[in-house]
Amino acid sequence: MLTELSPLTRKLSAFVALSDADLATLAGFDRRRRSFQPGHEMIHEGQTGSSAFVLAKGWACSYKLLPDGERQIVDFHIPGDFLGLRSILFRTSDHSLEAVTRIEASEILASDILDAFARAPRLATAVLWAASRDEAMVVEHLVSIGRRSAEERMAHFLLEFATRLALVGLGDRTGYDCPVTQYHLADALGLSAVHVNRVLRHLREEGLVTFQKGRVTFDDFGRLTTLATFDTAYLDQNGPLLR
């Protein structure tokens, strides 16, 4: 029954059909469930021996800090996402991770990954797929910041999350709940908070999207998609999820 599957299982199933053995191994990723308060820093850049997580509920974000105190948010994470996979593969974590809302997440150790790979090679491919998809999202984010205007960037961002949330059943093309602040958006999009506010106002006045009180509402999904030149191919989830 689809609704009983964990968000991670739902996500990986978009890539490969998982056998019962695969599913059993995957279930091993869901021991050690923990919960964290908003703002809690779960992984700190430069830290060694940190663990990774699978996010079950809530939103988190990964970021890097610069010496002058500025920060660049690399990605927001939603249920079904791995958190800090790189920090268990690397000698020292290259990024920080913080809970945006109250979250629930299951801790996974490097040994869990290694054991799973030895036991279920198909799962190794699925995990590599998930990691590659994460990379594809970072790449698209890079394109946004490098070559799109502030407005296009914002539109693209809001549409990406509509699509990602749809994959785990948390949103559709009418809108979704989005707990991030305008400061978060600024740090993610490489803008100032002031400019984020102006951009959001403009998009609202144009009748495209409304971002208010923790809710994103699409007023004209089609025109917004055109403005952002949003193409879901990079998310590799081309089923009829958002149709």
Place this chain on the structure above:
Amino acid sequence: MLTELSPLTRKLSAFVALSDADLATLAGFDRRRRSFQPGHEMIHEGQTGSSAFVLAKGWACSYKLLPDGERQIVDFHIPGDFLGLRSILFRTSDHSLEAVTRIEASEILASDILDAFARAPRLATAVLWAASRDEAMVVEHLVSIGRRSAEERMAHFLLEFATRLALVGLGDRTGYDCPVTQYHLADALGLSAVHVNRVLRHLREEGLVTFQKGRVTFDDFGRLTTLATFDTAYLDQNGPLLR
């Protein structure tokens, strides 16, 4: 003997000690050697069923094109790098890939990866590490474009390649051969070619780096590192390679 190892083997060895069986499996990635001319587009965004490669000689770059004709270069690739891994895992390739110089590369099929994972789980982890390292580089690139000034961005870029090339024995802290044009730099750094030129001139006049005639020469490695706030941690190769 270290010099006889392929660049990929050298790179992966920085992460795990590979057994003879692992090495034998890795060698299987080097059948089907091919060569391509400068400018050849090896993978096209949107293409299905494309293959991946391991780069043996020369430079390549991966990029995305926007509808208005602008392009964002995501990364340059040097010997030992995987090319287009994502395009064999995804239904359709999310990026394009082009040879910058004349290159030599070995084609790898999805089945090569799957077989290797089933045969050598340690290798699966090593490949996941390499993919994560690629992601870490994209992330750092994102930080550069999002939060660093044009000058810092350029400095950071030039230093990253010094470090990456050192890992496969192609450069050191005095400098390295770099076949990319100022147009390439502009597309990579999210700048205009005109501004790239001005930034390079300034860095040269300040006695920091010289980028000329396909060669990067560090005039003051230390000050450049400070300017860029360059920290190699994200490359996860903390051996004394560049010392």
Place this chain on the structure above:
DNA sequence: CGAACCTTTGAGCGTCCTCAACCTGCGTGG
């Protein structure tokens, strides 16, 4: 009911862009 956090708006400024030349080196062909 105050404090912290978030949102909103205005005014002035700076980084980087666009447009427009011109220069250089190099390979090709008349």
Place this chain on the structure above:
DNA sequence: CCACGCAGGTTGAGGACGCTCAAAGGTTCG
């Protein structure tokens, strides 16, 4: 051997997008 084309590099002038500084409303929660 020079003429030409072309890719890449260099420089100037003016303009725009997004930033900084500053201040004032809203909301939420202890």
